[in-house]
Amino acid sequence: MMDDPFQALRKMFERYAPIPDAEWELFRPALRPEKIEKGKVWIEIGQDGDAIAFLLKGLMRNYYVMADGNEYTRAFRAAGQFVASYSSALSGEVSQCAVEAVEDCEVLTFSYREFKRGFARHACWERIARVIGEEMYIEYQKREYELLCMDALTRYEAFQSRYSSLHDRLSQSLIASYLGITPVSLSRLRGKRARKDF
Amino acid sequence: MMDDPFQALRKMFERYAPIPDAEWELFRPALRPEKIEKGKVWIEIGQDGDAIAFLLKGLMRNYYVMADGNEYTRAFRAAGQFVASYSSALSGEVSQCAVEAVEDCEVLTFSYREFKRGFARHACWERIARVIGEEMYIEYQKREYELLCMDALTRYEAFQSRYSSLHDRLSQSLIASYLGITPVSLSRLRGKRARKDF
DNA sequence: ATCATTTCTTATCCTAGGTTAACGAACTTT
DNA sequence: AAAGTTCGTTAACCTAGGATAAGAAATGAT
Incomplete structure (x- = not known):
């Protein structure tokens, strides 16, 4: 029940x-x-x-x-x-x-x-x-x-912590549309951050 | 009363x-x-x-x-x-x-x-x-x-209609801080629009 | 009236993000 | 397996808006 x-x-x-x-x-x-x-x-x-x-x-x-x-x-x-x-x-x-x-x-x-x-x-x-x-x-x-108050990268990080469980169920263009940027731009952000991370 | x-x-x-x-x-x-x-x-x-x-x-x-x-x-x-x-x-x-x-x-x-x-x-x-x-x-x-969904100029226009009565009581830097842009940028927008409106 | 302070404008230069397009990887469909 | 799809990446170029600085205008203080 x-x-x-x-x-x-x-x-x-x-x-x-x-x-x-x-x-x-x-x-x-x-x-x-x-x-x-x-x-x-x-x-x-x-x-x-x-x-x-x-x-x-x-x-x-x-x-x-x-x-x-x-x-x-x-x-x-x-x-x-x-x-x-x-x-x-x-x-x-x-x-x-x-x-x-x-x-x-x-x-x-x-x-x-x-x-x-x-x-x-x-x-x-x-x-x-x-x-x-x-x-x-x-x-x-x-x-x-x-x-x-936040730029796109910071918003993306906020998104990841708020919707962490959903991250993998969503396409990048959906995530981008949530962040208010284009999928191309999100891909760029991801690349940039990956390079920074090590 | x-x-x-x-x-x-x-x-x-x-x-x-x-x-x-x-x-x-x-x-x-x-x-x-x-x-x-x-x-x-x-x-x-x-x-x-x-x-x-x-x-x-x-x-x-x-x-x-x-x-x-x-x-x-x-x-x-x-x-x-x-x-x-x-x-x-x-x-x-x-x-x-x-x-x-x-x-x-x-x-x-x-x-x-x-x-x-x-x-x-x-x-x-x-x-x-x-x-x-x-x-x-x-x-x-x-x-x-x-x-x-809106760019800064469109937001400014929306601001003007929503807060029309307040527009003259507010400094430009306060309006800019509401729009999420700098006062310099707002001044530029105003100039641009004035030139268009002639 | 004068000087000082704050506020707005304008110009230069720079960065974040948009646009377009080409390419590759992961799917479908057959 | 081959040929389309759909998606993500990357690169070239462009535009909106940020940063800084130097004037101009307005406001205040003496």
Whole structure:
């Protein structure tokens, strides 16, 4: 039962506040298990971004697509984390960023509109939403710091420590798109550092 | 009474959830009016960042200081907004960023630790904290987008539309520190654009 | 008004990173 | 095994923006 996906999500939520069984039973039907295959764009730019996914397996990313086709990755998400166009879910506006599966994924999805209904019923839901929001804020503030204050090489090193377990699951062009540089440039950085290291 | 500072703050909070009078009376003693003079560092790097200020008058900024003395501004805040080292207040860790007064300021300060006590008493407080957190998240996500995807000139234009009213109250080196470039470089951008606009 | 201080501009030179292209290594597909 | 793919590397060249320094403009102090 430890690997019942519904239980995994409940456990995740309950890191922030206990959920009474009655409340859980009310929320549970809102959950939909889904498989998302590698390469599939789960949330498209300009579409509704109300859906939130809890990742059970696989790897996903949030990214922007520029007019010239260039992509910039906001974040990677692995099993045990939430995936969403969070700003879009919060604001109700269409999504500015896309979300796609980097590997074959299994997720549990639900609607944030649906989730918010709980706020009026029981305090646990608002508590959970608040703390998750705060954690996301802290995460993106670190990211903002990196982008504002660090050069590409330092950002790469920060990436390696933050996402150390993901490093080998990602292609260099994906890593480059996260760092805000080109794959060519990342390759150069790697070469430069390898030469320095000995 | 419209310009009673306490009322101004209450009104601000009540944009998110109504606060019963009894709750307000419990919270009010936590508020401390303060004057912060221009140039004064209100929150220092490495110090406790639990304090939150509601700006009644003046202008403040959040910023990072690099080892070489270089500064990068995260955000500017004007009257009617909250000022804090928000991540630090949320996490309880010491502040990574400094906060200073860009102009002479009048504020109403309170402790986030104190504020959080309300969560256990009445749902309005958690609602307020959640929505303010969400708004901050959305703001910083826009900022992250700008830093990740835009070049300096485009960021400058974005700055001008976002902070149009503040543009003339800020020195160029402060604006440059917000854009993540040097004052010299900003001057060059301005010159270049002026020549284009003729 | 004068001198001093800070702030902005402009010029020169330099470095990080973008662009393009050519090449090699590791896969698929047949 | 051969011929495409896709990816990472390397090199040549280019551009945005950093560093430094020297003027010009604005602001303040006496």
